[in-house]
Amino acid sequence: MITEQAWLLAAVPAGMFVVLAIFGRFLPRQGDYLGVAAIGTSFVLMLIVAANFLQHRGGVGPWRNDFEWSNVGDFRLRMGIFIDPITIVMFGVVTTVSLMVNIFSIGYMKGEPRYYWFFAVLQLFAASMLMLVMADNLLLLYISWELVGVCSFLLIGFYWEKRSATEAAKKAFITTRIGDVGLLIGIILLWREAGTFNIEKIIEFAQNGGYSQAYLFVAMFSIFLGAMGKSAQVPFHVWLPDAMEGPTPVSALIHAATMVVAGVYLVARLTPLFEVADGMMLVIVIVGLTTALLSGFMALAQTDIKKVLAYSTVGQLGFMFVALGAGEPQIAMFHLMTHAFLKSLLFLGSGSVIHATHHNQELDKLGGLWKKMPITGTTFLIGSLALAGLPPLDAFWSKDEIFVGLADAWGAWAVIILGLAAVTTAFYATRLFIRTFMGKPLDDHVYEHTHESGFAMTFPLIVLAALAVVSGLVIFNGVGQALGFPGGITEFIYLPEEGPARYAIDWGFATASLGMAVVGIFSGAWLYWRGSLEKSTALARFQPGVYDMLRNKFYFDEMYQYAVDRVVLGLSFVVSWFDRYVVNDTGVDGSAQVTGYTGFILKYLQTGKVPNYAMAIALGVVGLAVAGLVVRG
């Protein structure tokens, strides 16, 4: 059965990583077509697996395929894959976005140094993410999780000649590592009681009351720390905007398909465990709301295209966590999918702008690009409106569902906070579009040299724009059935205990959601219409304190710096004192001095006179003889 061989999806790009890393530089065109071919194979395999999965779904449940990996005493460690609807959705998102990013990179990365290496790591990135979403046990999941982290480190620091790029790569790696330690602790805690790493068995164990409440809460909180680090939730969000130092296609990949959505996937996969752990859902929802709101405000005052988009990603991940915290993993996965398409579209669009303007990504030098870049402009507009949440574009449907689920689970206060976040989202999406494409060019020099990008770059934009328009419609039963699914997405993905839910539009929330989008778009359009900055700069002068706070991202980086200075340097001082005086002076030098001094004293026994030695030998023999006699008695 082909579904059980789904590991091939990850194996093909992983193999291509090895080929490209070793031979890539000797191949014609440095082997970029091989990279596209590998991820294209994964894409085709994804279609086959999905079709096969749908065909045989009736009553079969998830598909498994595992083998014994190691065997110590009576402990057996099995590794394997596990395919259920969540996995299928992730397969679709990861392979589609990766394929588009690979094609786009052919145009964008042309002539860059280490071209083959870029494509090689893209393959490994996709492979580890695919492995992550089909892992049936937490250990394999953790391995893939770290591999994803390594790939993002390599790609963010791709231009390692630039100091800022290496700093950003380190920041991303270390920040996510802090969360990963939590994840590892959580996995070990879960394993210690259940005796297995298998996700299904752990869930069953927990639902039968195998863990005590406090124990499970600690374990799940640790796991959630890992998800927060990977998915850039406040306060671990600081690495994501800095990760913009990587090449733009990488940003598209990290923000849409791989890396940051791993945390959402993890929580969605373990939702039954989080539900059993009392209080965890509230933690998730609060983290999600905080992130959505703060990042919405932080995005308002950024002037770098990619940083605006980065904060937007942080915010949309917050939306997904809110959905998870409302106990609706299917909606989180739906939002993940719609967001993946529109965000990769926006990032690739910004990549097209950056490429066309010779690496200018400052909004203060852009403007009026619509006429020069019609395809990029149109697709970017679609992406921005989708991000703002305008129907019938994709994010409208998923955002709407999040509101419905949130109202059911947590009530009005949460809806109001998230609504505010949604308004800011629509606002900065409008601002970003107008300041890039509308009005008069702010820098004539940049404007003159701008040109529309080549086909390799516009093709992915068009495909993703089409997906951003239609992908939200899969929530409707008719659309789902036409594609061969049992119904809308909520009938495809669901928690076993809740059962499939038929989607029915909630007109009240739909209107409210549309209202938020319209308010955001119109306030943004009013402030920045035709690229004029008069009103917005007036606002910044009117409230300079607020503006500075937004511009400095609520001083999160400064807080971290302060904490690092105080805590880390304080600790380092103690450690260095211990090393210098205890380890070095007492331990290493001390033992050397003791040995030396002992030798200095003992050397006087050596007279060099032969009779003395002879006397010692004779006395020794006599002494031994006497001792022997005494002992024998």
Place this chain on the structure above:
Amino acid sequence: MVPLENYLALSAIVFSLGVYGVLARRNAVLILMSVELMLNAVSMNFIAFAAYLDPTRVTGAIFAVFVITVAAAEVGLALAIVIRLYRNRQTSNVDEAATLKW
């Protein structure tokens, strides 16, 4: 037949004289001669025991032959060392050869 005790007593006396010579003399040649005395005392013991315990077996006598051989080789070597010492230091007094110390 002379009893075994007489041989052993003689052997012990000769051995003690040898030890005394080794410890008390300062001349390298005299020390060497004292060592020879000790070796001869040992050989004497071997032969006495061999004859006394089992006259048909000659194990003890063979050991004595070996001791004589080793003693001859040792004297050859030791005298060569003494000659080298005398050539370098114009003395055969072992107290003078005391550079092997701190």
